[in-house]
Amino acid sequence: MILRLVERAAVLVISLAVASVLVFGFMAVLPGDPARVALGVNASDEAVAALRQQFGLDRPLTTQYFDWLGGLLHGDFGTSYVSKVAIGPQVADRFQVTLWLVVVGMVVALVLAAPAGTVMAARHRRLSGLALSALSQLGVAIPAFLAGILLIMVFAVKLGWLPANGWTPPASDPGMFLKQLILPALSLGLVQGAVLTRYVRSAVLDVLREDYLRTARAKGLRPFPALWRHGLRNAAVPVVTVLGLQLATLLIGAVVVERVFVIPGLGSLLLDGVSNRDLLLVQDVVMVLVVAVLVVNFLVDLLYVALDPRLRVAR
Amino acid sequence: MRRWNPSLVVGLAIVGLIVVVALLSFVWTPYDATLVDPAVRLASPSWAHWFGTDKFGRDVLSQLMVGSRTTLFVGLVAVGVAAVIGVPVGVFAAMSPRWVSEVVMRGNDLLLAFPALLLAIMFGAVFGASTLTAMVAIGIATVPSFARVIRSGALQVMRTEYVLAARAAGRRPFPVALRHVLPNVTSLITVQASVSFAIAVLAEAALSFLGYGTPPPTPSWGRMLQESQEFLFSAPRLAVFPGVAIAVAVLGFNLLGDGLRDRFDPKLEDRR
Numbered sequence A: 001m002i003l004r005l006v007e008r009a010a011v012l013v014i015s016l017a018v019a020s021v022l023v024f025g026f027m028a029v030l031p032g033d034p035a036r037v038a039l040g041v042n043a044s045d046e047a048v049a050a051l052r053q054q055f056g057l058d059r060p061l062t063t064q065y066f067d068w069l070g071g072l073l074h075g076d077f078g079t080s081y082v083s084k085v086a087i088g089p090q091v092a093d094r095f096q097v098t099l100w101l102v103v104v105g106m107v108v109a110l111v112l113a114a115p116a117g118t119v120m121a122a123r124h125r126r127l128s129g130l131a132l133s134a135l136s137q138l139g140v141a142i143p144a145f146l147a148g149i150l151l152i153m154v155f156a157v158k159l160g161w162l163p164a165n166g167w168t169p170p171a172s173d174p175g176m177f178l179k180q181l182i183l184p185a186l187s188l189g190l191v192q193g194a195v196l197t198r199y200v201r202s203a204v205l206d207v208l209r210e211d212y213l214r215t216a217r218a219k220g221l222r223p224f225p226a227l228w229r230h231g232l233r234n235a236a237v238p239v240v241t242v243l244g245l246q247l248a249t250l251l252i253g254a255v256v257v258e259r260v261f262v263i264p265g266l267g268s269l270l271l272d273g274v275s276n277r278d279l280l281l282v283q284d285v286v287m288v289l290v291v292a293v294l295v296v297n298f299l300v301d302l303l304y305v306a307l308d309p310r311l312r313v314a315r
Numbered sequence B: 001m002r003r004w005n006p007s008l009v010v011g012l013a014i015v016g017l018i019v020v021v022a023l024l025s026f027v028w029t030p031y032d033a034t035l036v037d038p039a040v041r042l043a044s045p046s047w048a049h050w051f052g053t054d055k056f057g058r059d060v061l062s063q064l065m066v067g068s069r070t071t072l073f074v075g076l077v078a079v080g081v082a083a084v085i086g087v088p089v090g091v092f093a094a095m096s097p098r099w100v101s102e103v104v105m106r107g108n109d110l111l112l113a114f115p116a117l118l119l120a121i122m123f124g125a126v127f128g129a130s131t132l133t134a135m136v137a138i139g140i141a142t143v144p145s146f147a148r149v150i151r152s153g154a155l156q157v158m159r160t161e162y163v164l165a166a167r168a169a170g171r172r173p174f175p176v177a178l179r180h181v182l183p184n185v186t187s188l189i190t191v192q193a194s195v196s197f198a199i200a201v202l203a204e205a206a207l208s209f210l211g212y213g214t215p216p217p218t219p220s221w222g223r224m225l226q227e228s229q230e231f232l233f234s235a236p237r238l239a240v241f242p243g244v245a246i247a248v249a250v251l252g253f254n255l256l257g258d259g260l261r262d263r264f265d266p267k268l269e270d271r272r
Helices: A002-028 A036-037 A045-054 A061-073 A087-122 A129-139 A144-158 A174-208 A211-218 A224-262 A266-275 A281-309 B006-029 B060-095 B098-112 B114-125 B131-158 B161-168 B172-182 B188-210 B221-231 B235-266 B264-272
Strands: none
Touching: A002 A061, A002 A281, A002 B098, A036 A045, A036 A211, A036 A281, A045 B006, A061 A281, A061 B114, A087 A129, A087 A174, A087 A224, A087 A266, A087 A281, A129 A174, A129 B235, A144 A224, A144 B172, A144 B188, A144 B221, A144 B235, A174 A224, A211 A224, A211 B235, A224 A281, A224 B114, A224 B188, A266 A281, A266 B114, A281 B114, B006 B060, B006 B235, B060 B098, B060 B172, B060 B221, B060 B235, B098 B131, B114 B131, B114 B188, B114 B235, B131 B172, B131 B188, B161 B172, B188 B221, B188 B235, B221 B235
16 A cells, blocks of 8 residues: 555656656747747847846756756746746636636536436436436537537526626625636536546446345345445446546636636636747646646545555555 | 447438538538628528628638538548557557556656647647647647557457467567557557547637637637627627537547447447
């Protein structure tokens, strides 16, 4: 168990290191230097040279890399080449906003998928199961931003129940915060829920065929109680993996959904960075997203072991 | 083996329809898809314009038809890139000694932390947004899933007796990979290609929606959606048509993938 933990942690650290090299390297090999890109093509050579010196872009790449990495480890994300503002506080602010979307979206997905997938599996030869299956196929085909637009059309335009866009911090007006959170979180959650439903279904179907479940039924337990007491924990293991992968999808989905609902999250920051040619900002935000994905995968790995004691002795 | 299953039939029908529409758009569309006609801007659907017109008076149906070309083109190239890199990597990993395989697959997993959209936005930031950067970025992001699926398929083939026999007869790994392993994972490649196509269609739509995909004036479903956003109150149909097109295309490729999987591996049929 401890060996596995150490091994996983080592893999995480190595992955993070390689990812940082990839992100830094990718941004460093661009055809043109960040200072020139930030100032635009008409900038004088002196201005570019001054900016390069100001931000240390004239130093060797390895020095720049370790400086950047060291800064990240201390929570210092550097200063934007374009706006000359510290990037760290912006990233922290925006990350909170995105986190709200992702977490509430995930909750919506789970609340939807766990019962729907179980019913689909338990009734997979009946009409109700098939109907739910078809519905989930459709859900999988709709991207989150499209779901967002459709939800706006129904709940904001037609019914006028909820605001079409905007963002209010929870501290300043909790009521408005909730109202504005519902549609974006639903657009992320409904779509992920549809995907997740299919995994829950196939996991539960696998469990339904197991001997221990037949034994439970033979003892006289009715189908749903048998599944509840003996099946769902086993079915949870594969579902948790998918959940981890989906968190990554949700984070990226949030980038687009933030655009639809005009929400000042990490995605908007990233896209603004790209359109302002603010390369350090882009580099930082991409790194934050990649770190988030890798850390989530690591946690999922640990959760596995907690859920399935058999994996503890496997190594 | 059941040759036809509902997923396969519906999937093939949808994908076939999109291909036919895309081909048809080369020779005929109701109007020039990029023709700006201020006289009929934001016209409702009518006999003259079946799906109405957008804010520039461009015919929505013609734009949708030409947009299907963009979708298919981006999907084809992206899946091509993913397969050309992912299949050899998967086969190589399966045939290598354990530690090499482990290193390759760890690297592969790392790439999974860069989803298609993020990679494409990075590519866009560095090289400028274009159809080409979108296709390559989506393709590279789809490599890991290809490599993973092909590796596990190839590992199974490696354990079969004919491969063992070929190796025992002294054949070198490369010819074995080419003559025995590759032909036996083609069904996996086909299924994965179809599933990846759906992912590519989604990613292209999202990228164009964000303004990092196909640049105007070339019609693209994602950008049609983005342009429709300012008219959600006055002309919601402008969002509905490209939205339905995207959803139907993704549905088609997903169903095709499911159907092919069931057809190649009937044991799994019950599970879907």
